[in-house]
Amino acid sequence: xxxxxxxxxxxxxxxxxxxxxxxxxxxxxxxxxxxxxxxxxxxxxxxxxxxxxxxxxxxxxxxxxxxxxxxxxxxxxxxxxxxxxxxxxxxxxxxxxxxxxxxxxxx
Amino acid sequence: xxxxxxxxxxxxxxxxxxxxxxxxxxxxxxxxxxxxxxxxxxxxxxxxxxxxxxxxxxxxxxxxxxxxxxxxxxxxxxxxxxxxxxxxxxxxxxxxxxxxxxxxxxxxxxxxxxxxxx
Numbered sequence: 001x002x003x004x005x006x007x008x009x010x011x012x013x014x015x016x017x018x019x020x021x022x023x024x025x026x027x028x029x030x031x032x033x034x035x036x037x038x039x040x041x042x043x044x045x046x047x048x049x050x051x052x053x054x055x056x057x058x059x060x061x062x063x064x065x066x067x068x069x070x071x072x073x074x075x076x077x078x079x080x081x082x083x084x085x086x087x088x089x090x091x092x093x094x095x096x097x098x099x100x101x102x103x104x105x106x107x
Numbered sequence: 108x109x110x111x112x113x114x115x116x117x118x119x120x121x122x123x124x125x126x127x128x129x130x131x132x133x134x135x136x137x138x139x140x141x142x143x144x145x146x147x148x149x150x151x152x153x154x155x156x157x158x159x160x161x162x163x164x165x166x167x168x169x170x171x172x173x174x175x176x177x178x179x180x181x182x183x184x185x186x187x188x189x190x191x192x193x194x195x196x197x198x199x200x201x202x203x204x205x206x207x208x209x210x211x212x213x214x215x216x217x218x219x220x221x222x223x224x225x
Binding site (some may be wrong): 094 | 157
C-alpha cells in the first residue's frame with residue numbers, strides 16, 4: 001500500500017501569511033494526487049487534482065505542485081475562510097490512501 | 108445539480124450488520140465509478156471501497172475486506188455499502204463520492220454516522 005505523509009500535522013498562521021503543506025508518498029505516484037479542504041462537520045471539498053489543476057470555483061490563491069513522491073499545497077495569502085484541515089490523497093493505485101491531514105489554525 | 112444523499116446510519120451492536128445507501132441525482136449515475144470514504148470521530152479520512160460504473164469490479168481497504176460489500180443498482184441510481192461483522196473501530200461518518208474521468212471526487216454526500224456500540 002502507498003503511504004502518504006503530510007507535514008506539518010498542525011500549523012498556526014495569520015491572515016495574509018503564505019502557507020505550504022507537504023505530502024510525501026512512499027513510492028512514485030506520478031501526478032495522481034489530489035488535495036481537499038475540510039471544515040468541521042462538512043464533507044471534504046476538492047481543491048486540486050492531478051497534483052496541480054485547480055478545481056473550478058476554487059480561489060487562485062490555492063496552488064499545487066509536485067510529481068513522483070513529493071507534493072506541495074500552497075496558499076499564497078491565507079484568508080479567514082481558509083482555516084480548516086487539509087488532506088492529500090493518492091489515486092495511483094488501490095487501496096487509495098489519504099495523508100494524515102494538516103490542521104491550519106489562526107495564530 | 109449533482110446530489111449524493113447517504114442514509115442508513117445509526118447505532119448498532121458489535122458483530123451486527125447495517126446497510127448504507129447513497130441516492131444519486133443530477134448526473135448519469137451508470138457511467139461513473141463510485142466510492143465510500145469514512146471518517147472516525149476526530150480522525151482523518153479513510154478510503155473504504157470503490158465499484159466500477161457497471162458493478163463488474165470492486166476494491167476494498169484491507170480494514171474492511173471480507174466484511175463490507177459495495178454494490179450499486181443503476182436502475183435506482185443508488186449505491187450501497189453492506190457492512191457485516193461490525194466492530195467498534197468501524198464507528199465513523201460514511202461518505203459516498205463520485206469519480207469522473209476528468210475530475211475525481213468532485214462531489215461528496217453529506218455523510219451518515221454509524222456508531223458501533225454495545
